[in-house]
Amino acid sequence: MKVLKKRLSANKDGKALASNFGYLMIMQITGYIFPLLTIPYLARVIGVEGFGKIAFAAAVIVWFQTITDWGFSYTATRDVARNRDSLEKVSEIFSNVLWAKSLLALASFIILFIITELIPYLKENQILLFITFMLVPAKILFADWFFQAIERMKFITIFDLISKAIFTLFIFVFVKEKTDFILQPLFLSLGSILVGLASFYLIVFKFKIKILPPNYLEIINTIKNSKDVFINNFLPNIYNSLSIVLLGMWGGSVASGIYDAGRKFVSITHSFMVVLVRVFFPYLSRNIGKHNFFEKIHLTISAGASVILFLIAPFIIKAFFTPEFYEAILVLQISSISVFLISLSGVYGTNYLIVMGYEKKLRNITVVCSLIGFIISIPLVYNYSYLGATVVLVSIQALLGFSIMFLAKKVKKENLSKERNYV
Structure with a gap:
């Protein structure tokens, strides 16, 4: 560790990586602490059905x-990281992204309103879905990607900590009975919007980013x-979130609650692995030759995390949930390998193929795997409820992760061969 620390401190990039990793570690640790405080309380107060309704709404809104x-x-x-020395260019990129996101958010809300009016089950949960949708504009305001690009993770950490603290406090103060489950997404959304406004103010006034008027052609471009990156991100959410939506419609809120409880700690563990992906992404955008170093660190940690999560699954579920959630133990054990499988996509997809400009090839793999996931999710969820949803998710994550890995290694080999021939 001392040798690694010395190497990281030896140059500007290394210091930035060490600093950003430290701040994101703080963010992830607090990201563990706050949910660990609220999960047992919510499980006892709102029960498995309330958990299921929240999970259902979140699965719809994630699309x-x-x-x-x-x-x-x-x-x-990637673009800001490569142009961060030009305030004019960064302002242009930021403004185009801001207006593009705003346009997409407006279109999304219109679609949500229409489908909740047409589909009876969604109509029953319309208020919950609208409240949860507030996370969309909150995410637009909280441009964490900007802080990531300029490698100033300190600000993300501070804002995230404030948001989680506010959210956690309100949960304990106001959620007192089962019908209060709707307050969970409400407080989460309001806290996120507040932090989004603060971060947006900081971007404009501290970092002097100019918000340029919307230009239709620039927005479309x-x-x-x-x-291609959108398709790569969106399609996996179809079979993932579709499973929860189908569970809510076919198995009821209880099945959704059990599934969500089993997946909860996988998501928490995976959020830790995202730290490495996010910290290294802007760095690798400028220094792709360091990818092998990143690859070894990330996959070693993720493999160990999967094993540990599998072994302690019974203890985790029994420690944090009431007996009505105990069936989630098997869900957690099956899902534990997801930590490693998702890391394959992050290491070889996000932090290599996207950095190298192979978005289209990555998109093609994602399309095929996601269509398979979509097809098999319907019969498996219908016949095997939350266990079927778990098997679908893990199976497609494995197919996607290893397919991306093989493509990335092929690209690496081809690029290495070209460099040798050039020399």
Whole structure:
């Protein structure tokens, strides 16, 4: 560790990586602490049915969140990282992304309103869905991708900490009975909007980013240039979130609650792995030759995390949930390998193929795998409820992760061969 620390401190890039990793570590640690405080309380107060309703709404809205993001979290981060010495160019990129996201958010809300009016089950949960949708504009305001691109993770950490603290406090103060489950997404959304406004103010006044008037052609080009990354991000959400939506419609809120409880700690663990992906992304955008170093660190940690999560699954579920959630133990054990499988996509897809400009090839793999996931999710969820949803998710994550890995290694080999021939 001392040797690694010395190497990181030896140059400007290394210091930036070390600093950003440290701040994001703080963010992830607090990201563990706050949910660990609220999960047992919510499980006891709102029960498995309330958990299921919240999970259902989140699964629907994540589609619209992905549409609004449109892959900008990666393409805009990459572009700003490569042009961060030009305030004029960064302002142009930021403004185009801001207006593009706003347009996509408006279209998303219109679609949400229409489908909630037409589909009876969604109509029953319309208020919950609208409240949860507030996370979409909050995410637009909280441009964490910008702070990531300029490698100033300190600000993301501070804002995230404030948001989680406010959200957690309100949960304990106001959620007192089962019918209060709707307050969970409300407080989460309001806290996120507040932090989004603060971060937006900081971007404009501290970093002097100019918000340029919307230019229709520039907005359309911005959307077109990120369409491949969008497809790569959106399609996996179809079979992932579709499983929860189908569970809510066919199995009821209880089945959704069990599935969500089992997946909860996988998501928390995966959020830790995202730290490495996010910290290294702007760095690798400028220094792709360091990818092998990143690859070894990330995959080693993720493999160990999957094993540990599998072994302690019974203890985790029994420690944080009431007996009505105990069936989630098997869900967590099956899902534990997801930490490693998702890391394959992050290491070889996000932090290599996208950095190298192979978005279209990555998109093609994602399209095929996602269509398979979409097809098999319907019979498996219908016949095997939350276990079927779990098997679908893990199976497609494996197919997607290893397919991306093989493509990335092939590209690496071809590029290495070209360099040797050039020399």
